[in-house]
Amino acid sequence: MTPVLLGLPFLSILLCFLVIRLGVKDAPDGGRKTQKAPVPTAGGIAIFATLALGLFLTGDLPNLPGNGLPALLLFVLSSVIIGLFDDTVGLNPKLKLVLLALVSLLAAIYGPRLGHFHLPFGPGEGYGLPVWLSAAGVALWLFVMANATNFMDGANGLAMGSAMLMFVAFAILLSWPTIQDPGAGVEMAMSHITAMAAAATLGFLVWNLSGRLFAGDTGSLGVGALLGAAGLVVACRLTVWEPVVLTLPFLVDVFMTLLWRARVGRNLFDAHRDHAYQLFIRAGWSHRHVAMLWAGMTLVCGAGLLGLGPLWGAQVIFVLLALGIGLWTWQRVTLGRKLAADGC
Template identity: 40%
Template sequence: MPELILYPVICLLAGSVSYFVCQLSRRWRVLDMPDGQRKFQAAPVPRLGGAGILAGFFAVIFLAGILHTVNPVWLGNDFLPGGVGAVAVALAASLGFAAIGAADDISDLNALLKLVLLLAICIGAPLLGVAVPTLDSPFGDLTAPALMIAGSALWLLVFTNAANFMDGSNGLAIGVLAFMFAGLGASLLLGEAGRFPPGLIAIIAASAGFLIINMRGQIYAGDIGAFGVSALFATLAMISGLSVWTIATLALPILIDTLMTLVLRAKRGESLFTAHRDHAYQALIKTGWSAWEVAILWWGLAAACAACASIGAGGGGALPFALFICLAIPLSVGWVIVQRSCGQMGARLVQI
């Protein structure tokens, strides 16, 4: 099937299935309740929108499997980045994360049980082949298998939880992830792969189908979406063959806010596991920013990181590492500036 026809079909199928399932999930009455602490909404909101995103994506994967069986020439073997076996493990791991998220959305899993289940997938996926082959740097490459497996497990655990922490404002986490998938595809296109994998179009379109409803405040992605979609990015990125610095650059808009917030709370001696409103995006909302304004800011940051990651992938050598450093430093400084300015504004509002 010519790509000129393939990409619009993928967008239509993934987006429409996602939109339909999201609308359907609003009737399931699994609600995100206001808590007066971390959450900003004033009324209960349905929170299984992630099911729609994953349904749209896997509908395309199912169709692609049928078409490939009928005529392998139509799609080739690079519908998603990575080898067939690794892709299968990545998809299974993403579904595992989504299942844990869904269980937590519906029945509030025991925290210890949830952690054990997440760790099992984080360790199991790298052992089954979903791991970066090397950690490259200007100072030499690390290739020790045990180190790569441990590092990949840590990346999967940290990134999925970071994305879940960022899922507290309409359009933020899922919108940023959509830009990250776009950046992943562009990096592959400009890099050695030379092609934007069609499967990545599917998850972007499925995310768009969800965002149409989410940005009206009518549904949340929930843990099923935050965990499932972020795990899909984390696993596919690891098996894409791209430099770890290209992957890390794509993830900066999520990682910086999460890691800097954890450092802040640790410095204050506060618990790292309790609900809070200390993220930079939460600080902006507390001072009057709307969900749209916060989302657009983070989408812009994600688009900029995606563009730089793509340039780094195309240039190769030490460029991905250099671009990562050049972005990580100003983003970290920007985080500090936002926190300080919002803190000062909040203090003035209290005095008034």
């Protein structure tokens, strides 16, 4: 496993070069896409091709366990395919959402079932969930993570850099040695998958941080789907709060921005530049600095969770969520108002 893991970033770098040669490009549109010229995109092809080769080389691919894992991997593959179609031929935004909702629901029905819901300070055994409520909650989580990662993929290195750190944290949580349970095969398989996904994403970042290759919807939807799938396996092993804590840097910005746009009467389906990270870019921050800020927030969330350990670490959500909402609101009433007044 270790030699393959160390080699995957270099394989990803090479495959990214080949993806660039495919000629699929993302052109500026004068709105959300602010690059000065068309940029090669669909770098997600390289990420997931690297991941697939890694699973083959380690022998994990033909030996993947059942227990719902195949359904989750099909969900990830379906999200990659939906993204690839959007990158190459274009998809109506509403149709894309419908397709993602459908594959999320199918993954929730046939994938691992979340049997219990825990309150952060509730009883240790949690509250039992009926099958229909579990499926609805899982489908919503998978759908949200795929789209949230897509929404956050608007600055070089931001979404994929933060996702790489999230993959590392998920790999650690899924292989945590102090917790033993009957589903260890699924968890160890997902731990290997997320570790290799982190390595593949690292190679992609060599191109992405300099703006020479975008992940495209192929990458953002696929990576978001894999984050959602890994989060579900963690939630089944621990509680729902661990994956929420790890993904807060995405979730806070996405949901607060959607709520703000709804409050001011803006169309939620329109492409826009209202996310917190986009305000920084509009104010003149470099993509690299914005990516570093989000990576730092991801590290804080991961350190808070892993430092306190599973189950206890999830309770830092109260502090981290309040801090995230507070910072988002402060930025909106200061920088956001200044940009609006300046017409930026």
